[in-house]
Amino acid sequence: MDSPEPDRCRGVLHPAHAAELISVERLVPAAEVARFVEFYWLVRWDLTGHPPYEQKVLAHPNVHLVFEAPRARVYGVDRALFVRRLEGTGHVLGVKFRPGAFRPFAGHPVGDLADRSVPAADYFGPEVDRINARILDEPTAERVDEFLRPRLPAPDPVAEEVAAMVERITGSPDLCRVDELARELGVSVRSLQRLFAEYVGASPKWVLRRARLHEAAERAANEGKLDLAALAVELGYADQAHLTRDFTAAVGVSPARYAGST
Incomplete structure (x- = not known):
């Protein structure tokens, strides 16, 4: 698979090994969304012929909205070592919010999310679960822009x-x-x-x-x-x-x- 560029895998442990199994693509959000979002990330993996793989990451100080099976979730800052078990083939599309920028979406201190993940529906309503499958079927920046644009809070x-x-x-x-x-x-x-x-x-x-x-x-x-x-x-x-x-x-x-x- 294509190797991610260095800045894309900063924090990913054993990046050379990961690049053999995982591809990472960075997608650019629309201008109005970019006030709140650093970028979208699309991760694909193919472990055909390989055992399950645990990818370890030294997380960044960012909240993420992740479109994944079976439903979308919001991940707070993981202050320990984030570990994701991968098997078979698959992909996920994530929204990396700018540090501090999820606070207007959350309506409460972001510290409440530290070391946790919660259903995205808690913040974006049940419609996020309906669009989750559509975004996974068509994992593009445009699709995520369409979802986030009408839900953007006032600038903080x-x-x-x-x-x-x-x-x-x-x-x-x-x-x-x-x-x-x-x-x-x-x-x-x-x-x-x-x-x-x-x-x-x-x-x-x-x-x-x-x-x-x-x-x-x-x-x-x-x-x-x-x-x-x-x-x-x-x-x-x-x-x-x-x-x-x-x-x-x-x-x-x-x-x-x-x-x-x-």
Whole structure:
């Protein structure tokens, strides 16, 4: 199958192996939808002749609406390791909302969705289950646009501010302290924590740590022999041992072992 481009699989563990079984396509939403949605993603797999496969992902600070069998679901931020068991052949189409942008759809703090998935009908009504099969039959951006466009909430300026905050973090994996981020943004640490609980579904500390782990996992997968001491300094860890503990707690194996298995 076609290999996903690097930025499309950031957070996907063992991306080279995954690319042998799974294809990933990014679809662009309509302009008015893009205010709330980063992109749509279409994942197809064909495990014919292969045993079931567990794909592990270090999730991002985003809520997803996923059109899948037997019915569509909304996935909150998974703060642990997301694991999806795949078998046979199939596909799913997901909507990756911008950080904070699902809050206007939800009508309640997004933190309530953390580490959970719920039926999409809870937020989009029973019609989402009727259109789920249609979208799976014709998995295109246009189909999803048609569904979301009439359901878009009024723009939320706070959600857009929060999205910019998260972008600042994810674009700078060497940024590692919440108090530094708060000073840079001109807000208190407590205000930052409340905003993230309300709009993101994960704490600013978690988002900071996850950005560093994404970078570490990508470097481990792509660089072969890994200079852990240098990487720890680059990512703002106190030392190599701190990076190793953090990575092992999230991924389940040390960065050195992970690098040797990719």
